[in-house]
Amino acid sequence: MNKKIIALLLAVMMVFGLAACGSKGAEEPAGTDLASASWDEIVEQAKGTDVAFYGWGGDENRNNWLNGTVADYLKENYDINFEYIGMDINDILAKLTSEKEAGEETGSIDMIWINGENFYTAKENGLLYGPFTSQLPNMEAYIDGDDPETLNDFCKPIDGYEAPYAKAQMVMYNDSAVTPETPKNADEFLEYAKANKGKVTYPALPDFTGSAFVRNLIYEKCGWEQFQTMEADKATVKEAIEPALEYLRELNPYLWNEGKTFPADSTALDQMFQDGEVVMDMSYGPFTVASGIADGTLPETCQTFVFDNGTIGNTNYMAIAFDAPNKAGAMVAINAIISGDIQLTQYAELRELPVVDQDKLSDDEKAAFDAVDLGKGVLTQADLLTHRLPEMPADLVPVIEEIWAEEVVGK
Numbered sequence: 001m002n003k004k005i006i007a008l009l010l011a012v013m014m015v016f017g018l019a020a021c022g023s024k025g026a027e028e029p030a031g032t033d034l035a036s037a038s039w040d041e042i043v044e045q046a047k048g049t050d051v052a053f054y055g056w057g058g059d060e061n062r063n064n065w066l067n068g069t070v071a072d073y074l075k076e077n078y079d080i081n082f083e084y085i086g087m088d089i090n091d092i093l094a095k096l097t098s099e100k101e102a103g104e105e106t107g108s109i110d111m112i113w114i115n116g117e118n119f120y121t122a123k124e125n126g127l128l129y130g131p132f133t134s135q136l137p138n139m140e141a142y143i144d145g146d147d148p149e150t151l152n153d154f155c156k157p158i159d160g161y162e163a164p165y166a167k168a169q170m171v172m173y174n175d176s177a178v179t180p181e182t183p184k185n186a187d188e189f190l191e192y193a194k195a196n197k198g199k200v201t202y203p204a205l206p207d208f209t210g211s212a213f214v215r216n217l218i219y220e221k222c223g224w225e226q227f228q229t230m231e232a233d234k235a236t237v238k239e240a241i242e243p244a245l246e247y248l249r250e251l252n253p254y255l256w257n258e259g260k261t262f263p264a265d266s267t268a269l270d271q272m273f274q275d276g277e278v279v280m281d282m283s284y285g286p287f288t289v290a291s292g293i294a295d296g297t298l299p300e301t302c303q304t305f306v307f308d309n310g311t312i313g314n315t316n317y318m319a320i321a322f323d324a325p326n327k328a329g330a331m332v333a334i335n336a337i338i339s340g341d342i343q344l345t346q347y348a349e350l351r352e353l354p355v356v357d358q359d360k361l362s363d364d365e366k367a368a369f370d371a372v373d374l375g376k377g378v379l380t381q382a383d384l385l386t387h388r389l390p391e392m393p394a395d396l397v398p399v400i401e402e403i404w405a406e407e408v409v410g411k
Contacts, residue, residue, distance in 0.1 A: 057086015
């Protein structure tokens with residue numbers, strides 16, 4: 001055999017050898033079967049990787065907490081490089097939808113801050129990875145598996161596609177130096193509006209806070225139980241909420257601008273309250289008043305209140321994108337965020353209701369949570385949780401917002 005033929009054979013053998021090595025790596029990359037991987041294997045796969053968490057970026061304190069406290073914790077304990085990236089949820093879902101339609105298998109979003117209608121839409125359209133929560137050790141260690149808010153998001157089954165992040169609850173607040181009394185129910189709220197004519201209002205729907213406030217008034221006038229299983233049929237919903245629509249129309253003449261228009265969003269209402277244009281404000285952040293007093297945007301005489309029958313509360317969640325490039329890293333990050341350690345920092349630094357089950361905390365952990373100074377003008381966690389009402393099904397919310405625009409504004 002001459003030298004040219006030998007050289008050619010050796011070259012062919014090398015090509016096939018390299019191809020064989022390459023195909024083995026492509027067919028069996030480490031950690032691809034996350035569903036059957038042990039937690040230690042998932043942690044090992046996540047080591048040294050980058051995790052991108054996308055969600056609403058309008059809260060600078062939360063952004064700093066995520067890119068500071070949480071990122072430092074993940075780097076120190078898991079060698080994960082964690083970054084929070086602010087993006088409107090509609091843009092996030094649009095991006096995932098276009099990637100899904102294009103058949104892309106690897107995107108750029110790992111984790112998503114999500115809940116309610118957006119979760120329902122994302123899950124229904126296959127934009128989320130899962131189920132994965134049963135693999136997280138801290139779900140068992142810290143989260144109440146029987147809590148309705150662990151099982152359902154706006155009455156829609158979670159099915160393991162998202163893990164709890166923080167609890168929110170509708171509260172109202174006023175300046176006790178201006179209006180010492182606070183309304184305890186919808187009827188008293190009407191009298192409060194009459195007594196302060198033109199100086200009470202709420203954000204225009206579909207603003208998140210304004211929409212929640214209207215749903216609270218619907219609960220006040222119509223009860224809440226019937227809505228938990230109601231279908232999103234417009235005629236059915238309109239009939240069910242008619243007593244509340246009549247109430248809202250009766251309320252209009254006493255509101256700012258007589259209910260012909262409403263503040264564009266909660267930020268606009270916040271500014272109106274700070275300027276003294278209205279005597280009452282509202283928030284889905286139950287400790288908003290403490291933060292406002294601390295930073296000087298609210299007077300120390302501000303006080304938080306809820307209706308005697310309660311106010312709507314919901315939970316924010318963390319999900320993983322269907323095409324997340326680092327699903328293992330996202331799982332490790334989510335598991336860390338629902339730990340007692342990180343939930344405590346969220347409670348202390350951001351004044352957000354934690355998602356941990358108090359009964360699952362150690363004595364030392366309970367003491368640490370109890371020692372948190374929530375600040376002035378707020379209700380305690382116990383007061384809030386004992387006045388907490390469930391959300392409506394996600395698909396009812398836009399129907400109610402549409403009916404409100406047709407039947408309440410300017411009427």
